[in-house]
Amino acid sequence: MTPEMMIQLGMGLPLLAMALVGLTGSRPNVREACTLITSSVLFYVTCNLASFVFAGQRPEWNLGEMIPGFEIAFRVEPLGMLFALVASGLWILTTVYAIGYMRGHHEKHQTRFFACFAIAIFAAMAAAFSANLFTLFVAYEAMTISTYPLVTHHGDLKARNGGRVYLGILLSTSVAFFMLAIAWTWSVCGTLDFREGGILGLAHAEGKISDTQLGVLLGLFAFGIGKAALMPFHRWLPAAMVAPTPVSALLHAVAVVKVGVFTVLKVCVYIFGIDLMSQTGISDWLCYVAGATILLASLVAMTKDNLKARLAYSTVSQLAYITLGAALATDVSVIGGGMHIAMHAVGKITLFFCAGAIYVGAHKTNISDMRGLGRAMPLTFGAFFIASLSIIGVPPGGGAWSKWLLALGTVESGKLALMAALMISSLLNIAYLIPIPIRGFMTPPGEKPKTFKEAPMMCVVPLCITAVGSVALFFVAEQIYEWLKPITLGG
């Protein structure tokens, strides 16, 4: 199999899964088997592709011009490869989990659910592999649209209102800022290709764009990529929590939000170029916006009693870490940001899986009601604790490494205030995550100890795997660092 074929399969398989799910909708077991098989094959294919990419190859596939002058083209580089690996790997687990959750919950419209899920994965893969901003934008928007039916899955008024905020913010920011920024970049550079070392550097040297303009352009990108949930455009993420938990888990902890920060990283690294950003200092303001988002979102998270809402704000905060990594524009911070995509994804998906398992197993959504629940659901709460460590950034959680790199980045660029912000945020993370398992395990329940009652196996097994994964990542972090290193080398 050539790398080019793997790229094609990488996007073809999710589409195939969608078609199969649609065709076999009347027989749920066959339908779910289709998703499971295609997702496993997809992961196998991405792993194979990764062996090429991390060995230094840059496979390409050109689909041709969609609009005269604007190509749909794919070129896999390490950052996208890592993202594709994370998304495709977690898709398998989420599918298993979703089967348990959706059936355990007797949800309706499951065919539509699994089909839209597959389209969202397709969009994630296309975004990961994209070779230029135009392709990335198309994939980005396709993802917004395909996840709308998932967010509004329940079809009631609450879902409608959540969907309104979701679509409203994501589409408005992308149309009003992101699209404008892309057109601007195109008019200045004459190309939209992602190139090592960036494309704006040359235009800047030629005097086609001034420092101030670069700063404005960066602002259009940073706020236009609404999926990165930078404050004040973060509201869609908590709103999206009306979706069934598997959606929150894969899409709003992994695929959708990670497409956002991935895009921010890609724009900073391959469009602006780290050198240009660090020399001109155009991204300084963005560092502080990201820093503020990190702290504010953590503070808001502490006030939320609804578990999913708390996790959503935690995600907003953690995403800002990655944006910060891009904005700091040093080698370590960018690699740290890229690494945090993987670390946070595995950790946060575990937390969401746990939230869903608690809901399915005990029908609890509020943290204050979870007193003593850990004794009935030890596996779930244990996994929650382990994953929390990763999010907080303490060993042996994988998040420790990426946060370490980000902190190094703040030191290297001499922004000690941000270093402080990162430390405070970690403390806040402890304050809003750790009490949950503690409450579950330690507080003796008022009445007689509850009997051992976990959620269905289909729910519990995936969350145990991802919890173990978040620890495993701690030990392979160096490998990931080596993989990502090439992205900082200028072209």
Add this chain to the structure above:
Amino acid sequence: MIEHHLPILLIAIPLMAAPCCVLIHSRRLTQLLALVVCWLCFGISVWLMTKVMYEGAVTYNLGGWEAPYGIVYVVDYLSAFVMLFVSALAAIVLTYAPTSVQAEIPEPKQYLFYATYLLCLTGLLGICITGDLFNVFVFLEISSLSTYAMISLGKTRRAPLAAFQYLIMGTIGATFILIGIGLLYQMTGTLNMADMAQKLEAVRAVDGETWVGSRTMLVAFAFMTVGLSIKMAVFPLHSWLPNAYTYAPSVVTCFIAATATKVSVYVFLRVVYEIFTPTFAFSILPLDTALMAFSLIGIFVASLAAIYQTNIKRLLAYSSIAQIGYMLLGISMANTAGLTAGIVHMFNHALIKGGLFMVVGCLILRIGSAKLEDLQGAGKTMPWTSFAWVLGGLGLIGVPLTAGFVSKWLLLTAAVDSQHWWVATLMLLSSLLALVYVWRVVETLYFAEPSEQAASAKEAPPLMLITTYVVVGASIVFGIWTEFSAGVALETAQQLLGVTQ
């Protein structure tokens, strides 16, 4: 042999078939005849389009009289392109029509509908194909008069009033155009458009570098642009359109919404770019600035108005006024990229709006009302129809992988490239208003408790659904595969601007 005569057959066949419909009188036979004729016209248009693409422009002298003495038919990129989508939509809407017509037009009057439909098609195709300016006026009147008649066939008592309102406005517009043509004729002594353009060039050349030239030309230009603006429904001359679209029978709305205003844009392009030339219109006179301002205001005002409508047909009608604004915005940039965007949007919008009105036709057939409150919850009982609305609506918003995105992207890059930053920003912001009015309907269809009518509604008949999906599907296909639409539009724009590659 017959190949040579196809340009005239394109006009003659529907023109002759219309009175035949009146003579035949039987509902079934007229329906069949009209259907065959429409598809035949589509076939001829496709043939002409391919001929233009491979062999260049086709000219046909009526009765063998050479231009500029006789009337000549000219098929070039622009006219072939417009004729292609006009005839395509005419054919497909008529295929869709029978059930809806049966429900909305009293049986004894149905043969009249088919007859006027064919006449209207004749007019629209005639406007595109002829190279003679007076002929344009004649065909414009043929299409307009038949449109008035078709609108008045509407079910409610408001329909004749809406038709009358349109008649008044339309006649004023047509009269202005006629005055303009008269003045031009008086100046140049010719009605052939190519010839007229040449002679006007001569009138201008005498006056030297700066414009001191004849006031007649200015007056003619003013009358023509204002007259055409009424026909195109440019803000603030749009007042006839919402009522006409709302009270006409659904099928009629599908047809005229997809075609009529675009054909007027076509005439506008011909008059401004070929007869008066861009230098006169945009450098000497500030038509570009005026057009840009009115388009932008129109886009915002009409989109905002669309948001507050409670009748789905009227909502789409206001959206049409806004969309005309996007076409003119592209045209007003007076460069190749902008013009390409404007022309592509004529085509894309014809598909999108045609498709959406067809969806509305299905809803009205089953629910019997165009009010949003009656359509509540139709997503449950009419899932296919409702989903077609979502697909078409995404096109209207301009989401990637739909035709609307292609137009929006081309318009955006054209604006940015020619440093029209305000236009780019405002255009993008305005497209968010489309999100609001499209999604209002989506939420009505899917998230509201079903109304009585919607709860008991059945899915639309298969033929109507299939044809609707063909049009909506085309709006997706032309959002992914743009080689034809954008390619032809680029070619056209270069021709109009006289740019050679």
